[in-house]
Amino acid sequence: MADAARAAILPHFRMNDLAAENKLIDGFDPVTIADRAAELAMRDILAKERPYDGILGEEFGATQGSSGLTWVLDPIDGTRGFISGTPTWGVLIAVSDENGPIFGIVDQPYVGERFVGGLGVAQMVSRHGERQLTSRKNKSLKEAVLFTTFPEVGSAEERSSFERVAAEVKLTRYGMDCYAYALIACGQVDLVIEAGLNSYDIQAPIAVVEAAGGMVTDWSGDRAHEGGRVLAASNQRIHQAALELLQNA
Structure with missing residues (x-):
């Protein structure tokens, strides 16, 4: 799913003619063709691989499931940054039960960094290799x-x-x-x-x-x-x- 989202998004990043639609009447909350294409790409995979799971996505709302699991998708978290050309946006994928997320991915397609956590895994994968994720413990x-x-x-x-x-x-x-x-x-x-x-x-x-x-x-x-x-x-x-x-x- 993260690979599919990357493929859908990257052709649109830093394109000078990229249009952004405002989802708010009062304020600015942009959405682009890249947001929608990435979520559809992830939903297509879930429809084939996990047809009984629910889905909650930013762009296309909720799809009910029967398995007790829900995939929570933000195809581009930080669309304001995306349309500004900064590489601080990301693709967010989580799978959750009634108690919250049990596994998640924060993926940055442009710099090629993928942060994975849950089910016994805490790992960053990038062009420079793999490393374990450990937060700082000794800071006040x-x-x-x-x-x-x-x-x-x-x-x-x-x-x-x-x-x-x-x-x-x-x-x-x-x-x-x-x-x-x-x-x-x-x-x-x-x-x-x-x-x-x-x-x-x-x-x-x-x-x-x-x-x-x-x-x-x-x-x-x-x-x-x-x-x-x-x-x-x-x-x-x-x-x-x-x-x-x-x-x-």
Whole structure:
């Protein structure tokens, strides 16, 4: 499925005449021919290989299944980055049961990096070979690198809560979409804090981060696989420190 999505997307990346349709009346949420083609390519494979599983995709909604498993697909997470030519977008694939994701892939077709997590696997595969994914264990909050995709984070209240954490860390960066979660899994950064996510935005990253030894919850410390406000951390110590600041904000 990830290979098929790559093949559908890459011919459109960094094309000067690529059109983007806005899905919002108030705001900007783009979708392109590449988003739709990639999801259809993945759905075609599932129809043949996993006909009894459900599907939840960003572009074509939900298809009910009878197996108890659901494939959660975001064909291009970070379409704003995609149409801007940055290589921080990714293909998200997760398979979930009633408790959340059990396996996930964060795939970056242009740079050729694939992050895989779940079912006993925590691995990055790239043009440079394979490596095991392990999140950082020995960092404290004051040493942490923090990411969020949008500088405004969400509402004014959510932005204020985020800034409370940002004031305590070593470095704050912006704009990475799903790639920031992959960087937690490979031990490069420590925190991602976001709000307003959908389930297809977060289920694959949850599987990858948790397989690498990290933690992902909502801002209350509960499961985050339905989306909303998300806190991802490289280790329990940093997670708890950031969670307390979010809850006290």
